[in-house]
Amino acid sequence: MPNHTLCIDTSAGTTVAVLKGGQVLSEIHFDENMKHAERIGDAIAQALSEAKLLPKQVSSVVVGRGPAPFTGLRIGIAAAVMFAEGVGAKLFGVCSLDAIARAAFEKRASEDKDSILPILVTADARRSENYWALYSGLTKSGAPIMIEGPGVAKPAALQEKFAGQEFETTALKISAVDLGKVFEAQLVDGTASQNIEAMYLREADAVAPKVLRDFGKKVSG
Amino acid sequence: MSTSFVIREATEADLAQIMQLENDCFGNDAWDQDTMHFEIVAHHTYYLCAFEQGSAASTNELIGYAGLSKIPGNEQADIQTIAVAESARGRGVGKALMQELLKEAKRLQAEELFLEVRADNPAAQNLYLKLGFEHIDTRKRYYQPDDVDAWVMRLQFARGTVGREPIVLGIETSCDETGIGIVRGNTLLANIISSSMDEHARFGGVVPEIAARAHLEALRPTLHQALAKANLSLHDIDAIAVTNGPGLGGALMVGIGAAKALSVAIEKPIYAVNHLVGHVGVDILERGELETPTVALLVSGGHTSLLLVRDLLNEVELLGETIDDAAGEAFDKVARVLGLKYPGGPEIDKAAVGGDPKAIRFPRGLSLPKDMEKHRYDFSFSGLKTAVARWVEKTEAAGEELKVSDIAASFREAVADVLVTKAVNACLDNNVPRLLLGGGVVANKRLRELAQERCDAHGIELRIPALSLCTDNGAMIAALGAQLIMSGRAPSSLHFGADSTLPVTSVQTP
Numbered sequence: 001m002p003n004h005t006l007c008i009d010t011s012a013g014t015t016v017a018v019l020k021g022g023q024v025l026s027e028i029h030f031d032e033n034m035k036h037a038e039r040i041g042d043a044i045a046q047a048l049s050e051a052k053l054l055p056k057q058v059s060s061v062v063v064g065r066g067p068a069p070f071t072g073l074r075i076g077i078a079a080a081v082m083f084a085e086g087v088g089a090k091l092f093g094v095c096s097l098d099a100i101a102r103a104a105f106e107k108r109a110s111e112d113k114d115s116i117l118p119i120l121v122t123a124d125a126r127r128s129e130n131y132w133a134l135y136s137g138l139t140k141s142g143a144p145i146m147i148e149g150p151g152v153a154k155p156a157a158l159q160e161k162f163a164g165q166e167f168e169t170t171a172l173k174i175s176a177v178d179l180g181k182v183f184e185a186q187l188v189d190g191t192a193s194q195n196i197e198a199m200y201l202r203e204a205d206a207v208a209p210k211v212l213r214d215f216g217k218k219v220s221g
Numbered sequence: 222m223s224t225s226f227v228i229r230e231a232t233e234a235d236l237a238q239i240m241q242l243e244n245d246c247f248g249n250d251a252w253d254q255d256t257m258h259f260e261i262v263a264h265h266t267y268y269l270c271a272f273e274q275g276s277a278a279s280t281n282e283l284i285g286y287a288g289l290s291k292i293p294g295n296e297q298a299d300i301q302t303i304a305v306a307e308s309a310r311g312r313g314v315g316k317a318l319m320q321e322l323l324k325e326a327k328r329l330q331a332e333e334l335f336l337e338v339r340a341d342n343p344a345a346q347n348l349y350l351k352l353g354f355e356h357i358d359t360r361k362r363y364y365q366p367d368d369v370d371a372w373v374m375r376l377q378f379a380r381g382t383v384g385r386e387p388i389v390l391g392i393e394t395s396c397d398e399t400g401i402g403i404v405r406g407n408t409l410l411a412n413i414i415s416s417s418m419d420e421h422a423r424f425g426g427v428v429p430e431i432a433a434r435a436h437l438e439a440l441r442p443t444l445h446q447a448l449a450k451a452n453l454s455l456h457d458i459d460a461i462a463v464t465n466g467p468g469l470g471g472a473l474m475v476g477i478g479a480a481k482a483l484s485v486a487i488e489k490p491i492y493a494v495n496h497l498v499g500h501v502g503v504d505i506l507e508r509g510e511l512e513t514p515t516v517a518l519l520v521s522g523g524h525t526s527l528l529l530v531r532d533l534l535n536e537v538e539l540l541g542e543t544i545d546d547a548a549g550e551a552f553d554k555v556a557r558v559l560g561l562k563y564p565g566g567p568e569i570d571k572a573a574v575g576g577d578p579k580a581i582r583f584p585r586g587l588s589l590p591k592d593m594e595k596h597r598y599d600f601s602f603s604g605l606k607t608a609v610a611r612w613v614e615k616t617e618a619a620g621e622e623l624k625v626s627d628i629a630a631s632f633r634e635a636v637a638d639v640l641v642t643k644a645v646n647a648c649l650d651n652n653v654p655r656l657l658l659g660g661g662v663v664a665n666k667r668l669r670e671l672a673q674e675r676c677d678a679h680g681i682e683l684r685i686p687a688l689s690l691c692t693d694n695g696a697m698i699a700a701l702g703a704q705l706i707m708s709g710r711a712p713s714s715l716h717f718g719a720d721s722t723l724p725v726t727s728v729q730t731p
Contacts, residue, residue, distance in 0.1 A: 041715030049265070071470070076478065079481065082440065082444075083485065085441065085444060086482070086485075
């Protein structure tokens, strides 16, 4: 039976693709980074429709786990979980930065550059911070090899961290197609993971009140 | 000359021929090439071409095309266009194209199919009438510049879910409870609630980000439990209902993402429904119907709302709501002042045992004559919370003993009093002999007692659903979805988003 993979990522915009053994059957991109809830249903429906696939023909669902701004990220994971439940597909998780890394190494290879420098992948983490991870290259099957990270840091802190090290950066954005290709490579390598937990990398913004009675003005004396 | 023709799905490669025929047939009204291109390749459309068959010379000659639009999740479909070359008319090409589109619309589970046709085209109108369409409306001067009216025509397919009791799965994630419920019509089949309350305890209140994270983790186990409890599989579900507001935005979006994907996966319609109206509609699951008109008092950690419901699906009016803290929030904050745990409601109930509710006369918010003019049905608990804090500070500063039971009982009395007074006023003012309570604060014993006393005194019937249906839950969302389906409402599109402040007048987001 052909292995149809539905790939979903909401770490930046909403991107959904259908892959079949390395072949891209469809890809849908909505760029808005605040409209995931509105777009996710259409994105999945359109990706299936363009791939001329019935939902139940999907045998694997792959979702980007971030790291990414939380609210959008969760929508993609929630959708992936429920879609997999709905059609009885297997569910896998991939680090969203891996997808960008793969695309960046592929691009470098296609440009015939003989650089072997690592590539630092960054993505907007809001609050003037970036999510980041450093990659040394791809495995033979094409799965990115992360050598440091993932983390979240201010650009200055990141610069300081890697001061003196040589690396390249990339301006590529995430695509569900690359996410799916990372997954397919990981399947070959035996490193595909069913962990779909969101990679938040930050604690929830909440501070436990030190004294549980300290609101209101204190009466002096 | 052969009279046979073949029909197949249109592709981009047919665009040039289609555009030629489009311009020949529609002149002034013709679509431009970009529009047509989008129509042919769009995910939600189905376009067919009819080609001449037989004589070698005319093979591949396009003699007609037609398109259907059907948005997944929406049970209404549209005939977008249909054209037959002048030279090929009278051979049943149009009818054959229409029949194929009708088949496809049925396959996609459309319940209604719409089209527009020029009022001055009786040949086409007759074809549609024969196929079962009816003329339901006329759009004046729709076709310009010819100034010709359009007939709106509709074909209703045998309705799958209307008429029998639909099995609806409801998803609720508006606050800190992940609720998945399943109903069959008015019957409750499952109501599973997974709460993140414990994780909020050390913060003394619901932390939205923590709630949203917990929803994501709870989705799968909660779904499995609900299906197991109802003894159903997802194949049995006829429709999905989901809360899209009011509530915490990030939390709502987890449920929305989940519900939309499930709807697409199992190819069933989705209904985006109002959380507060869900609280009202839940009584249907206990009594088989909601008696109207009724006043509904919904009190929780996030809401304090007084509604007048004349018709659950069509006439829900917000009489008043809190202008600051929700009642449940006031319980939580006062619990903190008294050194009690979270959530505050049950803790204050416990602490109030043996306390004198009249020991301290705490203020009743917005109950003074001047407030009653403008805020007759509104609530305010911020002043009450501060009054308790001041009382505690004053007592401690004076070195006196803090009688926690008296404070708890007096505070609780103030909350219950103002809630019930305003709710009973709403019943009396509007001549409504019924009051329905909902929301987690209904768990408060004193509130229930006082509501019963006052309702009895005024001959008002009091309805308090089981606590598991009063707190936030998915069953109430499923029940509201089922009501919408049974009354023939079209499903929501896949486009809706979360609306933190969704008004109660919006029972369903289209």
